[in-house]
Amino acid sequence: MTLAPSPFVRAALDAAATLPPSGIAWLDAARREHLEAFAATGLPEVRNEAWKYTPLRALSQRAFARAEPAVARDSVVEATAFALPGVDGPRAVFVDGVFRADLSTLAVGQGVDLRSLDDALRAQPEPLRFGLAPRVARGAADAFAHLNAALATDGLVLRVVDGATLAEPLHVVHVSSGRQPDSAWHTRVIVELGRGARATVVEHYASLDEGAQLGTVVNDYVVHEHASLDLVTMQAASAATTLYRRGHVRLEADAVATLHALELGGALVRHEFIAELIGDRARFASRGVFALAGRQHVDTQLDVRHAARDTASDALWRGIADGRSRGVFRGVIVVAEGADGTDASLSNKNLLLSAQAEIDTKPELEIYADEVKAAHGATIGQLDERSLFYLRSRGIPHAEARSLLTLAFCRAALASLPGESLREHLGERLASHLPAAVTE
Template sequence: MGAALLEEFGRGDARAREESWRYSKMALRALAQQEFVAADANAELPETLRTQFDWPATRRRRVVVVNGAVSERYSDLADVGAMVTVGETGGTYAVRIDGKIDEPMQIVYVSIPSAQPSRWQTNTSMVIVNGFVTLIEQHVSLDGAGVLGASRRRIDIGEGARLDLVSLCDLPESMSLYRLLDVHLAAKATLHATHVLLGGRMQRLDMQVELAGEQARLESRGVFALRGRAHADTQLDVRHVARDTTCDILWRGVADQRARGIFHGAITVAEGADGSDAKLSNKNLLLSALAEIDTQPVLEIYADEVKAAHGATVGQIDERALFYLRSRGIPLADARRMMVTAFCREVLDGITDVDLRNRLAGLLVPHVDGASA
């Protein structure tokens, strides 16, 4: 089953799949040793779980997916009317957005465990014809028997359109999740994506973005904060295909106890994509001698007149800054928490909605609280 999972979750030829999963093979092998049954798409959602995603700002603009299937019972799109249509064709959910939506929309993926390990998968195609949309994607789950979820999504952003995507995965230790996000941007289209990865037995995000039209722009922000034996693997693949395209990538990672984080950021500037501007920054903190973070920035340029910069670091808390805070009377645990929280919050600065930004910052705190001394 391990080879089958690798083939199912991987991209490209066999060698490319092997290479992209080399830091996560042990986690994948552990999953392969389990037998999974189909998850119950009609599972009841307890109130304690619903409160995790019932944000007042997204009521009546929410799609809820239960164990891989869109739930009419829990979804509500009353406030967006004809601007948003959701249908199903050949096992793929198709979402079409045509027009500016003033308030955020929300897509919630809920995983409900069965009596024994279970799995679900879902395919989504989203087209943003024009306008400006803020989309909050949230993955929540109950702890229990293991759940393995797989989500594949294709997003096409039309000429001049903009998508602000905020993705939150706050998972219990029993949940594993694979996500493939494939985004295509037309001329002058913009994607501003912020990903927050917290907890989980294994989280894997494959995000591939094609800047296909002139002056298309990507801003990618992300953070993973891991404790215990949590495992998060992020693979970014950005391709500049057209002239005068821009990508600005800023990711942060924190690993404590025996957690492991992986970040692979690849930027390719294709032949003819002159005038492209590409930046990638990845900084990471190790809070325990047993934690591990692997980072790999990759930059390939086949065009002229290009601006490009990339860098990655893995380090520990700055002891001088820690000493400064302690000399001001701040206890050690509080000083460490302040520094780690500030390090993580940097990626949230691009979220213009203050309430949403503060909510995400609050969810980060339990994952950095009590950091190893």
């Protein structure tokens, strides 16, 4: 007996039926294949280990129609909605998944090619084949990635040639307008840094209104030999937004990538990041914070794969949950056979600020090589009462003392952010988001 598809799946299939063909045979075939994979599995259930702590039964009963591009193009968006200090260079703005040229500035220096995905496909689609038409990994755990690959029609492509540098950070902005309630949008971002190239990308999620929307974003990064990539992602979506993001970076020999992530918004948010160190002496560092309140649910999945000799990774993540919120962190380090000389560490520390809040953390370590240095650890606790007593003994009010300690707990993950003004701004955003007092 075949079960009828859920309202979520039916709506996705209806949305796919409204998409016009791209005119590129391999792309249309890939979209069909991903859609079939999604339809075959539907959304993952809690029995799926990768989704164990993020139940999707309620989401499966919701139907998200395709966001109308015409409405997205007409939405009034003020620059103040996404302005970040110290990030004043090239900018690509997407509203409900649609590229807005009127809000974007794609001017870049010599050796850098930056354009919308639609323009890139029109100009020269074949180089995008590797990123847009990979072999489909069938499985319910990848349901949202399949959905994105099937339905995303817009996005961004950044290529930096060998030895070139993107002089200023690229600001990639995803805005949910809220004007199209119960709608879904999907975008793809492809970044390739040539040998010895350098770039900083700031990914920013914001909402204009409280309308319930679903967004999916899949980012692919290829960092060639001796290249360096800095990634900063700041998520401050509305309390009605459901957001899925997947980032995948491949690091060749002597390549370096750094990720900083700050999660503040959203109702149901899933952030998956996969780092593959496929070249000798590749380096990857990640720092992240989630600060949750109300009934927010944020799920972070970090997967670091060491596949070459003398590679190194360092992960430091912090989590705070207040109210009835729930945070999830799963960090996996895999050291493949032959990846001798690997140096890997992962630390995840969390604070519960309410008796009703919940945090689930699961660090994992798999080692199949010799001569490896690896460590991982996780903690869940409450504010240190001795430190709190010390601050109060110095005349600091109870609520302010708690906020100071909570902020200090988080700042370790933001201390290495590139750019002083951006670092201070994100610290201020975090501070304003933290509760003034802790619920007993």
